[in-house]
Amino acid sequence: MKIAYLSSQVTQPGSPIRRADAFEHDYMMRALRPEFAERGMTITDICWDDERADWSDYDAALIGTTWDYWDRQTDFLETLETIERHTALFNPSALVRWNSDKTYLKDLAKRGANLIPTLWIDDMTPDLYQAAFRELGEDRLVFKRQVGAGASGQHLLSAGDPMPDMPHRMMVQPFLPTIRTEGELSFVFVDGELSHALLKRAKAGDYRIQSAYGGHEDPIQPMRADLDAAHKILSTLDDTPLYARVDMLRHPDGSLRLMELELIEPYLYPEQGPRLGERLARAVAARLKSG
Incomplete structure (x- = not known):
């Protein structure tokens, strides 16, 4: 074949x-x-x-x-x-x-997924940019493309920073410092079963965990509660995908929040999952x- x-x-x-x-x-x-x-x-x-x-x-x-x-x-x-x-x-x-399109996260939220608070802005303007900080009540926000990956077109901005060019539809979330202190947890599933889990960390001074920005990864044995949280995300789908990567970030309250459910072209980290x-x-x- x-x-x-x-x-x-x-x-x-x-x-x-x-x-x-x-x-x-x-x-x-x-x-x-x-x-x-x-x-x-x-x-x-x-x-x-x-x-x-x-x-x-x-x-x-x-x-x-x-x-x-x-x-x-x-x-x-x-x-x-x-x-x-x-x-x-x-x-x-x-x-x-x-x-x-990352608006799929809205569907998952309706199905019970635990998400980071998110604003959806289809046409970013200076007024909407400033309003995002007020509405989310945070001094630091992450602006991401609604259609994008690998931190392409992504910005970490503080209140008072000038608005960069953002020609795409954007999503806006509070910056969670655990991306730097713990890292992002990824759970790789094949046919609905866990293959392996890993922790992705940014290089010093950055928050982007992708290898293109100097990030690195380590295999982990996830805690049962963390694995259950990832399984819960996958269970919201009507059908079991061949492969999936569930990316999650720890909230200051200790719970895991969904960052992405990657079902298209996720790197599946074979080096961490032999x-x-x-x-x-x-x-x-x-x-x-x-x-």
């Missing part, structure tokens, strides 16, 4: 515009290839927008390092629907469409066999 691992021009090996953190793509392929091969599957990395691709030639496609979709959302979602007409797609395009490749290969084989 042939499996496509969807990448992008900014992560594909040999690309002249390859991102500095695209080594994470290489880590994923290194983890997946032998485990898929052991089960009779060949997994090949291919750009999602490769016009030469014949998607019917693959038995399935996994959305991997498509780390440019947030600037080409419409094209990306339309391409996924095309791929899905020709082969099995993980995760499915309807789920990806929902998850591609059995990830095996788990994904088994899950894909089982789904294709039953499907």
Whole structure:
């Protein structure tokens, strides 16, 4: 069987515009290839927008390092629907469409997810910018793109700071200092079962935990209450995704608050979860066999 691992021009090996953190793509392929091969599957990395691709030639496609979709959302979602007409797609395009805009967090809140207080501002103006500090009652706020990832277009700002250019629809949240003191907890699930958990920390003086900004990760054995909180988020979905990453941050009251439920192209940290490749290969084989 042939499996496509969807990448992008900014992560594909040999690309002249390859991102500095695209080594994470290489880590994923290194983890997946032998485990898929052991089960009779060949997994090949291919750009999602490769016009030469014949998607019917693959038995399935996994959305991997498509780390440019947030600037080409419409094209990306339309391409996924095309791929899905020709082969099995993980995760499915309807789920990806929902998850591609962070307003999905509103849906999860209605289903009982414990979130950080959030304002949604579709057209940022100086008046709305100033009002955000008053409404949230905080002196430091994080401004994020509603369609974005990897801290692209993100700002940590204090009351009184001039408003930077924010041409995108934005979400605004209080800055929780635990991102620096403890870090962000990530729980990686395959077919609804925990694969591994890790703690992501920013480099000194920063708050962004991604490797592109000098962040680092360590595997952890999560506390039962923390794991239960992550499982609760996943249980709000109608169907179990092939893969999911639940990113959470501790509130000063000790509870975990959902940052993101990553269902599109999350990096799944195989270096911190040495059995990830095996788990994904088994899950894909089982789904294709039953499907």
